[in-house]
Amino acid sequence: xxxxxIEGQCLDDSKSKRQQILKAAYDVFSRKGYHRATVDEIIAxxxxxxxxxxxxxxxxEQLFYTLIQERGExxxxxxxxxxxxxLSPAAKIEDIIRLSLAFxxxxxxxxxxxxxxxxxxxxSNQSNFTxxxxxxxxxxxxxxxxxxxxxxxxxxxxxxxxxxxxxxVAYSLFSTIMMMVYHKFVDTDMELTVRNIANLFxxxxxxx
Amino acid sequence: xxxxxIEGQCLDDSKSKRQQILKAAYDVFSRKGYHRATVDEIIAxxxxxxxxxxxxxxxxEQLFYTLIQERGExxxxxxxxxxxxxLSPAAKIEDIIRLSLAFxxxxxxxxxxxxxxxxxxxxSNQSNFTxxxxxxxxxxxxxxxxxxxxxxxxxxxxxxxxxxxxxxVAYSLFSTIMMMVYHKFVDTDMELTVRNIANLFxxxxxxx
Amino acid sequence: xxxxxIEGQCLDDSKSKRQQILKAAYDVFSRKGYHRATVDEIIAxxxxxxxxxxxxxxxxEQLFYTLIQERGExxxxxxxxxxxxxLSPAAKIEDIIRLSLAFxxxxxxxxxxxxxxxxxxxxSNQSNFTxxxxxxxxxxxxxxxxxxxxxxxxxxxxxxxxxxxxxxVAYSLFSTIMMMVYHKFVDTDMELTVRNIANLFxxxxxxx
Amino acid sequence: xxxxxIEGQCLDDSKSKRQQILKAAYDVFSRKGYHRATVDEIIAxxxxxxxxxxxxxxxxEQLFYTLIQERGExxxxxxxxxxxxxLSPAAKIEDIIRLSLAFxxxxxxxxxxxxxxxxxxxxSNQSNFTxxxxxxxxxxxxxxxxxxxxxxxxxxxxxxxxxxxxxxVAYSLFSTIMMMVYHKFVDTDMELTVRNIANLFxxxxxxx
DNA sequence: CATGAATGAGTATTCATTCAT
DNA sequence: GATGAATGAATACTCATTCAT
Numbered sequence: 001x002x003x004x005x006i007e008g009q010c011l012d013d014s015k016s017k018r019q020q021i022l023k024a025a026y027d028v029f030s031r032k033g034y035h036r037a038t039v040d041e042i043i044a045x046x047x048x049x050x051x052x053x054x055x056x057x058x059x060x061e062q063l064f065y066t067l068i069q070e071r072g073e074x075x076x077x078x079x080x081x082x083x084x085x086x087l088s089p090a091a092k093i094e095d096i097i098r099l100s101l102a103f104x105x106x107x108x109x110x111x112x113x114x115x116x117x118x119x120x121x122x123x124s125n126q127s128n129f130t131x132x133x134x135x136x137x138x139x140x141x142x143x144x145x146x147x148x149x150x151x152x153x154x155x156x157x158x159x160x161x162x163x164x165x166x167x168x169v170a171y172s173l174f175s176t177i178m179m180m181v182y183h184k185f186v187d188t189d190m191e192l193t194v195r196n197i198a199n200l201f202x203x204x205x206x207x208x
Numbered sequence: 209x210x211x212x213x214i215e216g217q218c219l220d221d222s223k224s225k226r227q228q229i230l231k232a233a234y235d236v237f238s239r240k241g242y243h244r245a246t247v248d249e250i251i252a253x254x255x256x257x258x259x260x261x262x263x264x265x266x267x268x269e270q271l272f273y274t275l276i277q278e279r280g281e282x283x284x285x286x287x288x289x290x291x292x293x294x295l296s297p298a299a300k301i302e303d304i305i306r307l308s309l310a311f312x313x314x315x316x317x318x319x320x321x322x323x324x325x326x327x328x329x330x331x332s333n334q335s336n337f338t339x340x341x342x343x344x345x346x347x348x349x350x351x352x353x354x355x356x357x358x359x360x361x362x363x364x365x366x367x368x369x370x371x372x373x374x375x376x377v378a379y380s381l382f383s384t385i386m387m388m389v390y391h392k393f394v395d396t397d398m399e400l401t402v403r404n405i406a407n408l409f410x411x412x413x414x415x416x
Numbered sequence: 417x418x419x420x421x422i423e424g425q426c427l428d429d430s431k432s433k434r435q436q437i438l439k440a441a442y443d444v445f446s447r448k449g450y451h452r453a454t455v456d457e458i459i460a461x462x463x464x465x466x467x468x469x470x471x472x473x474x475x476x477e478q479l480f481y482t483l484i485q486e487r488g489e490x491x492x493x494x495x496x497x498x499x500x501x502x503l504s505p506a507a508k509i510e511d512i513i514r515l516s517l518a519f520x521x522x523x524x525x526x527x528x529x530x531x532x533x534x535x536x537x538x539x540s541n542q543s544n545f546t547x548x549x550x551x552x553x554x555x556x557x558x559x560x561x562x563x564x565x566x567x568x569x570x571x572x573x574x575x576x577x578x579x580x581x582x583x584x585v586a587y588s589l590f591s592t593i594m595m596m597v598y599h600k601f602v603d604t605d606m607e608l609t610v611r612n613i614a615n616l617f618x619x620x621x622x623x624x
Numbered sequence: 625x626x627x628x629x630i631e632g633q634c635l636d637d638s639k640s641k642r643q644q645i646l647k648a649a650y651d652v653f654s655r656k657g658y659h660r661a662t663v664d665e666i667i668a669x670x671x672x673x674x675x676x677x678x679x680x681x682x683x684x685e686q687l688f689y690t691l692i693q694e695r696g697e698x699x700x701x702x703x704x705x706x707x708x709x710x711l712s713p714a715a716k717i718e719d720i721i722r723l724s725l726a727f728x729x730x731x732x733x734x735x736x737x738x739x740x741x742x743x744x745x746x747x748s749n750q751s752n753f754t755x756x757x758x759x760x761x762x763x764x765x766x767x768x769x770x771x772x773x774x775x776x777x778x779x780x781x782x783x784x785x786x787x788x789x790x791x792x793v794a795y796s797l798f799s800t801i802m803m804m805v806y807h808k809f810v811d812t813d814m815e816l817t818v819r820n821i822a823n824l825f826x827x828x829x830x831x832x
Numbered sequence: 833c834a835t836g837a838a839t840g841a842g843t844a845t846t847c848a849t850t851c852a853t
Numbered sequence: 854g855a856t857g858a859a860t861g862a863a864t865a866c867t868c869a870t871t872c873a874t
Contacts, residue, residue: 017837033324035243039865049839054866090414116241116324152413161413165404168393169413172405175387176380185376196373197380204412205360205369205377206298225855247848257856259851268848433858449740451659455844465860470845506830532657532740568829577829581820584809585829591803592796601792616793620828621776621785622714641834663869673835675872684869 018056020046022070025063030109034064034117068114075103076144083147089155090202096148097177097201098194104181112182145170173201226264228254230278233271238317242272242325276322283311284352291355297363298410304356305385305409306402312389320390353378381409434472436462438486441479446525450480450533484530491519492560499563505571506618512564513593513617514610520597528598561586589617642680644670646694649687654733658688658741692738699727700768707771713779714826720772721801721825722818728805736806769794797825 024046028037039060043050057063082095104111148170155161176197180186187193232254236245247268251258265271290303312319356378363369384405388394395401440462444453455476459466473479498511520527564586571577592613596602603609648670652661663684667674681687706719728735772794779785800821804810811817 038863040863050841050866051839051868052837054868055837055839060865112324116320155413160415162411162415164408164413168388168404169408171387171391171393172384172408175383179379179383180376183379185379196376199370200372200377200380200412202412202414203370204408204410205363205372206410207368207370246846251857258849258858259856260854262849263854263856454842456842466845466862467847467860468858470847471858471860476844528740532736571829576831578827578831580824580829584804584820585824587803587807587809588800588824591799595795595799596792599795601795612789612792613796615786616788616796616828618828618830619786620824620826621779621788621793622826623784623786662867667836674837674870675835676833678870679833 017048017052020048021053021056021063022067026067026071026110029064029067029113033113064114064117067110071107071110072144075099076147079144079147083150089151089158089160092151093148093155093173093201094194094198096151097173097197098190100174100177101181101186101190101193101197104178105186108178108181111178145174148173173197176201225254225256225260228256229261229264229271230275233275234279234318237272237275237321241321272322272325275318279315279318280352283307284355287352287355291358297359297366297368300359301356301363301381301409302402302406304359305381305405306398308382308385309389309394309398309401309405312386313394316386316389319386353382356381381405384409433464433468436464437469437472437479438483441483442487442526445480445483445529449529480530480533483526487523487526488560491515492563495560495563499566505567505574505576508567509564509571509589509617510610510614512567513589513613514606516590516593517597517602517606517609517613520594521602524594524597527594561590564589589613592617641670641672641676644672645677645680645687646691649691650695650734653688653691653737657737688738688741691734695731695734696768699723700771703768703771707774713775713782713784716775717772717779717797717825718818718822720775721797721821722814724798724801725805725810725814725817725821728802729810732802732805735802769798772797797821800825 021042024042025037027045028042031037032041037060039050039053042063043053046053053063057066078099079096082092082099085092085095087095145167149166152161152164152166152169156163156166180193180197185193229250232250232252233245235253236250239245240249245268247258247261250271251261254261261271265274286307287304290300290307293300293303295303353375357374360369360372360374360377364371364374388401388405393401437458440458440460441453443461444458447453448457453476455466455469458479459469462469469479473482494515495512498508498515501508501511503511561583565582568577568580568582568585572579572582596609596613601609645666648666648668649661651669652666655661656665661684663674663677666687667677670677677687681690702723703720706716706723709716709719711719769791773790776785776788776790776793780787780790804817804821809817
């Protein structure tokens with residue numbers, strides 16, 4: 001288990017232990033869901049000792065949420081960047097669809113677990129999440145949906161979109177995107193999928 | 209708990225035992241999710257003995273899926289009835305939205321659990337489900353979505369709807385409906401919600 | 417593990433499971449102390465399944481305190497009976513010494529563990545002890561010492577004993593008794609030990 | 625934590641490291657008892673690294689017993705000095721009571737832990753204690769009690785004290801002293817407590 | 833010498849399932 | 854059929870100890 005320090009990669013070694021664990025945890029949580037995932041399986045995959053996991057994470061729950069956080073934050077930031085860019089609202093929506101598809105394809109299993117498990121974890125909070133952080137997590141992609149709402153709002157103001165309940169519509173878009181990934185409906189040509197979703201979302205199914 | 213064995217009510221009793229268990233199971237599974245739900249809590253609520261559960265159901269898993277089946281089947285049948293009615297495709301879609309909203313409102317928690325759990329079923333199949341049953345469950349609302357696909361198909365043929373991938377669009381509709389319920393976005397005036405969803409689905413967000 | 421129900425002792429069987437566990441727990445706790453004692457060893461000795469322990473007791477801690485309670489209560493009652501009898505104070509003291517010696521000889525190891533562990537268990541109270549009960553336990557033999565205090569008080573009032581701090585003296589007597597047992601100083605002729613302790617306690621070491 | 629290795633203080637430093645650890649260990653063992661005490665907490669208090677502890681002590685157990693030894697030896701020596709002084713037996717006893725009270729007040733928590741833990745040492749002897757050392761420890765204050773026995777013996781020979789089992793009586797005295805400290809019965813005016821104990825010990829409770 | 837990251841043996845506890853009554 | 858006492862496999866987590874730097 002102790003690395004026979006042959007090569008000179010020792011510098012990032014300690015850093016990589018944590019990364020190894022996170023990577024393994026991602027695998028196992030995605031495949032098994034939160035409850036069926038066992039720490040034993042994670043350490044077997046991470047090729048590490050059981051105690052090491054608990055050196056880096058307080059408990060299974062925190063390991064899980066660290067994973068979510070590390071994966072979700074860059075995505076949320078990228079979304080915000082699109083929303084505040086100079087593109088037209090319609091172009092922004094297309095970009096958002098494209099980015100979201102890519103993100104969910106990468107994280108679909110973990111995200112599904114997250115969306116499911118985040119309920120029912122409020123009380124048993126021994127993790128060191130501040131209540132605010134927990135709230136943020138509990139709202140799931142609410143934070144993420146915010147960016148879309150801004151774009152929709154912008155489009156309505158410019159008279160490009162119909163008046164609407166922007167929150168509902170934003171969530172509708174995301175639910176469709178997640179569903180497409182979830183059911184493996186995404187074409188190998190992702191651009192095609194982007195256009196299909198955008199089309200449905202922009203013009204609906206009805207002729208004229 | 210101990211039946212004061214007067215008489216005559218035995219038939220009723222044994223029948224209702226099963227129903228009591230299913231009702232209790234619905235409550236507990238909905239509130240706790242599959243893994244956090246315990247047989248102990250279910251029998252406490254059902255006011256029955258632990259062994260009795262195993263007289264009617266092979267195991268916890270089968271109890272869960274029996275629940276799904278008993279709740280889902282009437283819904284699927286009602287959908288089929290709408291799909292094969294004489295209404296216009298658009299009117300059918302509206303009826304389907306209305307019916308589905310009502311169904312998910314009634315079953316949101318259990319269904320959420322179901323959608324989640326059905327994934328982890330492939331690997332550890334110690335249950336006595338035939339592969340076909342499993343397949344049917346794994347497809348989740350596939351059966352249900354079929355009815356919508358038929359309506360969409362009909363609309364496209366009649367030139368009322370744009371050409372589209374009917375499967376994708378059908379699932380998109382359902383994902384939006386479920387999301388609306390899931391996030392408690394449904395108005396007290398349900399009819400308003402029905403119209404909003406139908407509007408978005410028929411005409412999209414874009415003006416003109 | 418399931419008893420091949422040959423004989424007709426089935427009636428007290430369920431009762432005896434609990435008793436088997438308590439007996440085994442007594443053995444192990446006495447020998448190993450609270451922390452070194454393992455549930456595994458207890459069940460091995462009790463010839464029972466691990467779950468069975470948790471059917472009867474909430475956790476290791478409660479198992480331990482149940483033991484203490486079941487052993488200590490009869491002793492406390494017997495002491496009270498002596499204290500409120502018609503004997504002379506001196507005769508009561510002798511009876512108390514005799515009874516206490518017998519009790520500690522029987523329970524020395526468990527009691528030593530108890531006296532030690534009772535500190536530091538106040539906070540982690542997930543057991544279903546009421547705070548009052550816990551307080552009673554925390555005070556150790558305070559309850560028990562009360563009976564002796566009453567007898568001493570009586571003797572002082574009758575002018576038989578010197579004025580004294582009755583609490584301190586009562587505890588002194590018990591500490592001597594426990595120490596005698598603890599160090600296995602008790603003669604095979606217990607009556608001799610009783611007289612020796614009583615002599616020291618009544619007249620001290622100094623001539624005249 | 626990281627020594628800014630200036631110089632010259634290395635000798636002092638390494639010496640004080642050991643002392644820091646012993647001091648911290650005393651604190652933690654006293655507060656938590658042997659089992660609940662963790663090496664992690666000790667090093668946090670000692671402001672040192674985990675490995676350092678194992679440079680100076682073979683293991684947790686030896687750290688504990690080193691502590692006992694370093695604290696107990698000066699006390700034992702002081703007792704011997706009193707015993708072999710020119711004072712009268714009664715005056716020696718009073719001095720011994722005074723000294724012992726002071727010692728136990730200072731070390732009550734650690735000593736309580738020690739008295740308790742010394743029992744569980746026989747079975748699992750993976751420590752590097754020689755059997756003789758172990759025996760010495762197991763006898764607890766036997767070494768200490770020896771001094772009192774000598775004084776008692778002296779008093780009996782001089783016809784000042786009743787004939788008695790000197791070992792039992794010596795232990796009785798110590799058990800009372802320890803109990804007084806243990807239960808925080810010691811007056812702020814310690815001299816009063818000394819006199820009370822001496823009185824009880826010399827003359828007993830009975831009038832005449 | 834000092835350090836602390838890595839380790840894994842050891843443990844309490846849970847809970848689905850069985851089976852004798 | 855109904856029951857629930859008994860069961861033990863499964864699992865998260867702790868913490869003393871090691872060893873490469």
